[in-house]
Amino acid sequence: MKTGICLKKCYLLKIQFFTKNVLNFLQTLNKLPIWNLVPYVPIRQLHQRNSRQVALEEQHQKVRYMKKLQGQQGALLKAPPSPESHNERSLIQKMKSDKEILQYLKESPFQDIVIYAAAIKKCSELKYPNSIIRIIEIVQSKHIHPSIIFYNTALNHLGIWNKFDLQKHYFQQWFEEQNQTGDQLLVPTTITFNTMIKGCAKRGDFKQALYYLHLMIDKYNIQPDLITCNSSLSVCANAHDIQSAELIWNKMIHEFNVDINIISINSILNVYAKCGDTNKMMEILNYSQRPEKFIPINEIACTTIISGFLKANKVQEMFDFYDNQIPKLALDNNINLQEKFLISLKSVGHLKMMETLDKNEIEKLSFHHQKILDIFENELYPDTKFKPTSILLDDIGILLRAYILLNKRSWMKAVKDVERILFQEPNYIHPLNYWEQDALDKNQILLNFNYFSTTTTCFILRYLMTFQRQELKINVWEISILK
Structure with missing residues (x-):
């Protein structure tokens, strides 16, 4: 849902987690006097990579790290190399755009489905998920005989890009509808069902995951493997369904032949x-x-x-x-x-303690604030004392919140430290900035709080309305609050 307040110009303020009360909050802030206690700090030049790009990279880094620790292998079977298609697959790997790949597939006389599976993977790597649909359409228009590897590849990459409705649609088209007509050329495999259940896990859809699980066992007589069970547990976790998770866990221990x-x-x-x-x-x-x-x-x-x-x-x-x-x-x-993800959570614990403390409990607030600083400077990023160091978005966010919560009695006392962290500290390399270029329109500047906590966002809004109100009047045309 999108609601907007038209001011004078046409930029966007994206605040995903705000409710309609934000409008009243902004009006209240607008009535605050403009104090001149802290000098105006120029806005840092826009980073080449925005916060969203870095957040996605950090998330992918976490996923890769977890897979490495868990010893997971690729979920998809590798297509056996075909001498006839080797050159074509190598050529596709060198292509730089989806348009180039699609044009090549349309003109190619080859009927080897492996080429088209490789094209799906390449388009996904190039971040063109919509081209997966086009490749499927090309295969169908050429009446190329598909393979289960092609189907699994398409379903897997649709799931990677959160195209769950399409993933479900093609599963029904390829396996359920053909079975109704008596045409059972291909049947889903364990990998197929694991791919579908994994998609359910990402969106917390336990009902649909249970449907695939029953279909797998009852209709196709396929025994769930360890990946099936673990993915089903992930569905339960995202759906906060302990009862179903315990049912699966007990079956893993007593019935399913899994280790x-x-x-x-x-x-x-x-x-x-x-x-x-x-x-x-x-x-x-x-x-x-x-x-x-x-x-x-x-x-x-x-x-x-x-x-x-x-x-x-x-x-x-x-x-x-x-x-x-x-x-x-x-x-x-x-x-x-020494794993940073582990150490950072200790800082979150100190933040939670600071959130529960009263503004007058200065000594306790200072204690937990100092603990967070010690973790940041001595355990997570000791190199910042000597040289520029890349800092994760979550960790820079924790540092900001620590200073804001320390100054509950007077938010303005935190301004100097927040400005230093965001704009002035030369050894803190991070992309966190509330001003950001629109990914779809480079001529637009967004006021983006997607990667700020609620506490930090409220602070930044007060800061802008107090010290950079004129900057807002110049730069903000339209405020759109996304829910």
Whole structure:
């Protein structure tokens, strides 16, 4: 839903998490006097890469890291090399645009479906997901005999780009509708169902995942493998469905012929963590550490457990687990104690403590603020003392919130430090900036708070209305609040 306030010009303010009360909030801020206690700080030049691009890269980095730790292999079978198609596939790999690929496929006389599967993968790598549909249409128009590898490749890459409706549509077209007509040229495989259930996991659609699971077992008589079970648990985690997760977990232990491993442990831990059930979360941890069947855990399990404590607002229990239990677990398990994702969560715990404190509890606020600074400067980014260092968006966000929460009594006292972090510190290399170029229209400048917390966003709004009100009048044409 989109609502807008027309001022004088035509730029956009994207605030995804604000409600309609933001309009009243802005009107209230507009009535504040313009104090001149802090000098005006010029807006930093726009970065070459915006916050969204970096956030996506950091998310992909986390996914790649987790897959590496979990020992996951590619979900798709590799197409066997074909001498006839080798040159064509090599040529497609060298192409730089989807238009070039599509034109080549239209004109190519080759009927080898492997070429078209390679084209789907290349278009996905080039970030042209809509071209996947065009490639499927070309295959159909040429009456090329498909293969299960082609189908799985298409479904997988549609899921990668969150094209879940299309993914579901093609699954029905390729497997369910052809079965109704008696044409069973191809049947889905374990990989096919794992791909579909993985898509359900990304959007938390347990009902649809359960449908695929029943279809897999009852209609096609395919036994779920470990990936199927783990993906189903991920669906339950995103849907906050403990009951269904425990049903799957019990079947994994007693019925399905699967070998419980670290990925399974992390998956069921994630269910309890997202639901805030810390008691059952710790039971799973103890289950993994049984002497009779020891399953070594890694830092992903630890970060999941810490997240569960934070979700349940059990911050002291989180600190106890971090300081006392993780060092002991590290003696017998494969835990990287220097992993940044793990260390950063300790800072989140101190932030949560600061959020619960009253503005007059200065000593306690200062204690947790200093802890966050120590973690940032000594554990996460010690190199910032000597040289420019790249900082993750989440970590720079934590640092900003720490200074804002420290100054609950007078928000203006945090202005100097916020300006220093965002604009002035030469050794802090990060893309976080509320001014950003529109990805679709380079002539437009967006006031973008997508990667700021609610606390920081409210602070920045007050800051802009107080110290840069004239800048807003010059640059803002239209304010659009997205919900």
